[in-house]
Amino acid sequence: MLRFATHLWFDHEAVEAAEFYADLVPDSHVDRVVAAPPGVPGAAPGAPFFVDLTLNGQQYTFLNGGPLFPFDSQVSLLLLVDTQAEVDRYWSALVADGGKEVQCGWLTDRFGLSWQVVPEALERLMADEDPAVRERVAKEMLGQVKFDVAALERAARG
Incomplete structure (x- = not known):
């Protein structure tokens, strides 16, 4: 299966941003939040790691990746x-x-x-x-x- 989505790297606010944008833009929703597994640098195990969301029909993936790439x-x-x-x-x-x-x-x-x-x-x-x-x-x-x-x-x- 081929999936196309825009991927955005957040410091630690991926869930907050996804919820804000989904509430702001019509026909939008957070699809899932995936927890960080043990061993992910800069992420506590179980903390939100990435978020899939749909904004007005367009798919996005937000990553909590730390401050490396603002x-x-x-x-x-x-x-x-x-x-x-x-x-x-x-x-x-x-x-x-x-x-x-x-x-x-x-x-x-x-x-x-x-x-x-x-x-x-x-x-x-x-x-x-x-x-x-x-x-x-x-x-x-x-x-x-x-x-x-x-x-x-x-x-x-x-």
Whole structure:
């Protein structure tokens, strides 16, 4: 059987992160938590070792691997949403409790994982046939931190 899943290395917060993300994202759930067997470096026997979860139909495996490999912004999870209300809801939840706003729809959550919260309008506007529309939208986008759909739409109209 072939299984494809995104694998993310956490210091020690894999279960906490999995439960947080599964509660945040619709149609998501923690599938299983596997305990560390004896002899795993940095893990107490019986402590959570890896977590399988499904986020909106996509499979992930989170590992409690210790502090050897912290997250960086080279990898991010992208949430493509329909409305400004969704941008605001996900953004607020992900930056809460120690997360950090970055730029252009990017943020880092309290676990150090990078996310992009992107409204569908941005993808649609950046694919407009008119290069002047794409240029105005890109300029507006580059000046934003959390995306503002109304401002992106205004930029598109000129």
